[in-house]
Amino acid sequence: MSTTRVFRMAAAAVACTAIAGGLLASPACAAPGQEVTYGSTRQDTLRGEAPRDLLIGTAVAGGGHHETMDYDNPFYASPEYRTVLAGEFSSVTPENQLKWEFVHPAQGEYNFGPTDDIVAFARANKQEVRGHTLLWHSQNPQWLEQGEFTADELRAILKDHIQTVVGRYRGQIYQWDVANEIFDGRGNLRTTENIWIRELGPGIIADAFRWAHEADPEAKLFFNDYGVEGINAKSTAYYSLAQDLLADGVPVHGFSAQAHWDMRWGLPGDMTANLQRFDDLGLETAITELDVRMTLPEDGRPTDEQLAQQATYYTETLQACLDVAGCKSFTLWGFNDQYSWVPVFFSGSGAATVMFEDFETKPAYDALVQQLEAATPGTSPRR
Template sequence: MRSARFALAALVATAVALPLAVSPATAAPRPDHRPAPHVNVKLPPHAQAKFNRLRWAAPEGFYVGTAVAGGGHHLEQDYPDPFTHDKVYRKILGKQFSSVSPENQMKWDFIHPERDRYRFEETDAIIDFAERHRQVVRGHTLLWHSQNPAWLEEGDFTAEELREILREHITTVVGRYAGRIQQWDVANEIFDEEGELRTRDNIWIRELGPGIVADAFRWAHEADPAAKLFFNDYNVEGVNAKSDAYYALVQELLAEGVPVHGFAVQGHLSTRYGFPGDLERNLLRFDELGLETAVTELDVRMDLPASGRPTKAQLMQQADYYDRALSACLAVEGCNSFTIWGFTDKYSWVPTFFEGEGSATVMTEKFVPKPAFFALRSTLNQARRG
């Protein structure tokens, strides 16, 4: 089910060689063609052909997703909420993807800003949109050390109170969307790079002990027995100390009957570093435990030249990374969910957090598809045809 490696170079070369035809300022952006980076081309008659879209190119039962921009760092930018106000963004979101993940709108500081108040409006809108467009939803996230509200991190709570706060939060949020969320990132980034539990910066593990992780899975399962419940982390793409720690923990929890259903690798990659060539092997070992696996937050950032525009060579390398990540997932039977962390550089989180790096998504700020987009689409088409 992997893409033909010899075809990728030709695909990228074609994508970066097409001439300028139409400015995005004078024509509605279309994501379904193969333009040169940062330009649009005249749209052919078959532009909206079904299999020109990522979601329809994919094999049956394989979900291609994206993060839905909003909340978090977006609140500090000089643009209104992307999902609410950008019609072009929303149109592409509905056409290209069969799965969506709220980028920040379900994280604690956004959805639970005060102890006795929840903010559901933005998540409600995303899930309503997904159902109208026949998309599934990944919930993100329930137990994490980051993006917690000040009332929680700075509060003076007993262990019993903290435990009840977490139980109530999981029961309320998961219960509200029961039957409408396909997968949940229940426990997010609970290990450090050495494979040790985050006992210092994760308030739940620090104050309540490691057993709280199992409780979180149990509570989520009680609130929605149909949802698939995942561990999710970065830098676990390959076999290393961090992914080994998850591998050991999952086996312990499964032996105890804890409802753990999946293991997800985020995939925040950089062309500064080599591609994790053992990604497929790593996913396979979790698959052999009976878990579903997923790629949940893929982007490929790069060091930008002084012009701020990537070179052809950089675009080719980026396309190769995207393609190899998708191919690894497709090669593992239980890996049926593949999500990129945003599809346009216009709203990417990368420049905000990685100085000097950017151009990490599959479309430019003007929604022009990059070679990476076409590499994904080609690989999905090949997988669908068998």
């Protein structure tokens, strides 16, 4: 693998995506004279080096904090962003575009346009799509959280939402985070924060999986959370719940760890063992939201030492996935620092992705490519 690269677009003669009526008329975006040319025969990329049974994904910027920033949505406004998105990744996840407040902003009204565009982009670039998320305590619209609904009405609202959203993308979104962050750090259900569990009881979790399965019987249905990368009270709560639901015939297919790391803290040494115990239950596993934040120096530029340490966090997380046969999806939560959620939510922290704002790659990017390159093509690189 070559040393650090910069993905640049030529200043002139950029043949890129046309946008008409909010839709991507031609999702792929290429440029004559582009320094890095992506194509079906290119290999030295994340997706090009990955084993055939491992999807390498990223979140697609949009919604949430992006709407308050001083840049235009890069998925529409940046040819460079789309080119790297298409070339580096075999899987994409709408970052906020499928969360309740964005996709279901008013009762009975859905906003599917941005996700439709992402799905069209993925189809054109031979990518899979992950769906995020269906049942969560956060980023819900005011009409839902502040509405005066009976339990029966809430149950009908959730069922309609799940079956409408999943049904719209039947056969197009292969994996869904059905229940997201339903336990606290002590392994207790979020009975206060989560409107669904609070008002409808824990049984609504199984119903959510059943409704999603009815809407798309081929989709893989997952639990998803942060702080569950190692064996602890929280991940064990998921393990016990998964056991119970599987015993009851509930269509649960996977367990995923987000892996939002902070370099002030070390990595758990039992990531592989934790993923493996879910694999032993017959569940697929995944890393779904990986980024590695750091406390930045005063000049805002990470030191070489910080970048080297960050690369280790990325590669150790990837290795935990590679070591477990059923870990088939490895997703970064964005790839460019300019669009990362981290500085918005963690003051003084940043530089969490594998590329700087100008798309210059970091040591973490090169380390991941080298790690994937070392694997035998077409097989999972297991130790």
